[in-house]
Amino acid sequence: MAVRSGRSAIERGDRRFALLAATPAALTIAALFVYPLGYAVVLSLYELNDKRPAATRVVGLANYLQLLGDEKFLASLARTGVFCLFTVFGGVALAVGLGVLLNQPFRGRLAARVLLLVPWAVPPVVNGIMWKLVFDGSYGVANSVLMTLGIVDHRVQWLAVPDLTMGVLVFAELWKLTPFLTLMVIASLQSIPASMYRAASIDGAGSWQRFWRMTVPNLRGTIMFLLIVQSMWSIKVFDSIYVLTGGSGGPAGATTTVNFLAYLTTFSYLDRGYGAAMSIAIMVLVAVVTAFWVLVLGRRGKEASR
């Protein structure tokens, strides 16, 4: 009995110490995350447009209901979907391909891996400025190269035509994010025992079979992680759009994704209540997409391991 109470005292002491040790971190998180998030939730329940201060009032969930019928929001959601389609699936597929390639022994592999990291090391704003200059309609090097190669016969206005600008945006994002994704794939590939591949080869498995039946299943966890983070980043994309389009989300709203629309609504139109509702909706969307990937890939992983 004495031993039990002694243990309890020790446990209580440990618990107190743990709480004490965690307090600074908890307070920091509360200040930097919980408070702004709570503030955003409160704002989203208000009609609050700074240019109409007299009209400020609590509207409950009206802002959220408005979102459901807001054509601009729904259009931006569709645009975000298209953007994600290319950057999430394209980015992860590209990363797996590059990862497998860079996992093969060849001369200059180390240099290639180091070079791969360069785009990831470039600050996002610099990345945006770089591609803006490259795709400038008048002086950009993209046009010069394409014209020299005879692919186009006139200067293409990459950032003035809606579809082309979305293409440039996808390209700039893939350039920025693929190195990180590839790095994760390479790290994961290195944990697959080489003996498995050797055994498979002895059993007569070809390259494709080894890739589909060994590499991909062993990368499942990594791929799920990459799909989750890339989905989150793609839904929340902002900096590249801001720099490439001069803060407009144009041309013709072609690059106004949900996150950018929330920014425009909050900071350009000063409609802080509705903007906050959009931001919360985006947060929910990110959570739903994350849960989707965990459920889909997690379940398949369990089925495969049975």
Add this chain to the structure above:
Amino acid sequence: MPAPHRTLTRRALMGGGLVLGGATLAGCVSPSGSSDTASSGALEATGDAGGEISILDDNTNSVFKNGLIDTFQEQTGITVKNYEMANFNDLHDRFATMFAGEDSSYDVIMTWAGWSAEFGQAGWLQEISQDALPSDVIRPALDAVSWDGKVYGLPKFASVQTMFWNKEHFERAGLDPDAGPQSWEEFVAAAKKLTTDGRYGYTCDMGNPAGAYQNFLRTMLLCGGELYDSDWTPQLDSEAGVEAMSKLVELFRVHKAMDPASLQITNASDLVEVFAQGNTSIVFNWPFQWSVATQKGAKTSAETVGNGLLPGVNVRSASIDGSEGYAISRFSENKAAAMKWLEFASSATSQTEIVQQEGWFPVSQEILQDPATLEALPVVETYQKSTEYVTKRYGTPWSNELDQLLSVHVNRAMNGKEEPQEAMTAAQQELEPIVEKYLG
């Protein structure tokens, strides 16, 4: 009976956190508006003022940093603690964030018609009493700092768009270099003739929402239209509105006399360079085009740059206003000293520098009438002529929403995705509820 042993469970901790968080939010969040600590009455002129001020300006005028701040400090004894210049395109959001947080870091901010209306209506700018306005200020320039009958600042320079042309290009194309096009028809004919040698006759800057709005509005005024009627009902789908859109589309798609890069150029500073480097023959631009086109390094000079009124479609001419000014933050704790800065910026001392060093039009009556001004800035003559014609900007609290929605339809029309009538009808339908929301 032993006292029940109470342990700190995770659920209890979370519950406590929620209660604490809710209480904190309830205590701290006040989305319903700003505090009443800032004074709300109109600011009167002051005699002596001391202390120090901080100013957040755009990067249009470097004359302040290059000497005028020193002069101001000597004249008034007020210290300019911080003078910061920032890119115009970044300022709006910065101001909005600053004001929403009731930040008093900056006493004076740069403004123009749209922001004066927007931030003025939000109650973020200090209203200035009519009695406090210096007698020397040109009254129409006050539009840049006014909204709904209230004045929120003082102008620092006046600006209207005029036409600039490259006389060498005109001569080579067989056009009279000394007489610019007098009508839209003549302008289109000239621009077509000047589109040669891989260069376009005309270039503009409609690559961002504000640019699209300005270029459309200017053409609409040149068609003899008005953006709103006397009741603020939008007129985008009026005859003049549709005609304006058609004229721009024709210039681009039918006559092919407008540089396609026009849809990508996002500000006047870039357009200025395109002209000054001889890469286009005609631009409709702000007065500082003259000073850039005649400075060292430019491929144009005072002898080769022509300047005149914008060519009208249904009227002889019209133009848009781009005047800028300074306003005082409502949250400033140094309003009297800030007012001294506003007065200084619109005074003859500052205006002389702005005109002669940077090529903007003066807001001081004395400087406008000074023969030295015309000598330093020949385009002032065109400015004086332009006062006979309509010059508007329609700065409103909904300017950003309008710029954004209009730019979508202007771009679609220019790219052939919408017919001009269709584009203007759609823009009108989108704008009406917005205006109703703010004025209704």
